[in-house]
Amino acid sequence: MAVALFLVFAVIAVACAVNLVLQTHPIASAISLIGVMGSLGVLYLLLGGPFIAAVQVIVYAGAIMVLFTFVIMLLNAGAEKKTGRSQAARFLGVPLLVILLGLLSFVIQNLLPPTETVKFGQFTEGSPGDVGRVLFTRYLLPFEVTSVLILVAILGAIVLARKELD
Amino acid sequence: MPEAVPLSWYLILSATLFGLGAAGFLIRRNVITVFMSIELMLNAVNLSFVAFSYQFRQVDGHIFTFFVMVVAAAEAAVGLAIILTVFKNRATLQVDEISSLKN
16 A cells, blocks of 8 residues: 555656656746645655655745745746757766666665565554654754744845835 | 655755755856756755755754755845845846956
8 A cells, every 4th residue: 555655656756857847838837836735744744754744735836836926927927938948968868867766766776675665553652742842942043043044035035126216 | 556655765855956056056047047946956055954864863954954044045145135236236037237346
């Protein structure tokens, strides 16, 4: 059951990622990215992280992608213009990517022992309570620093996007 | 078909998504799509964080994923504001035409 779920959502994630790269219209890419994020949320659930799966859907697929879609609509971004690519990139790009990914898969497959498997329900430390306990004890300082980071980002976004008054 | 999913499958999926994100970053010409490819790469890294968190039976990987999401949210806000400003001044989204830093 877990294997079937993994395979289904891994295939959806890869298909959506390929679609993201191949589409020329940004709104189609944005929809594909939402597909990738949703299926990654399911994979997080399979890995025993209900909190992080919920945050993935709410923050990533919800907030960040709404921001992207909003900007695409606001700027009325159409399909991108074709620009000339070098001949080497056109013919070597895809084969080199496939070779790179094949080598990476080979190395990962050989480095990790095949006995290392993921069984649903064996790791239950990822519940919101456990994550919160670690976040507010061992990682309290980084957590506070991120709040400063968010504040700086808000200020930066406002300063960059405001209308010139004069 | 194996009984349970090997951990390496998750890492291979993560590497595949990262490679596709890097390819999109290199070949796309629309600055918003380039930005979305970066988000795809961040998501791929998050997946390997959570997978290793499972392997070591420690919740630290989830915390790091949480921090990566926070940084991605901040990055998206600032980056999209920059794109808005560039579009206001240049009226284009093509990365080839936004090259004034080169000269």
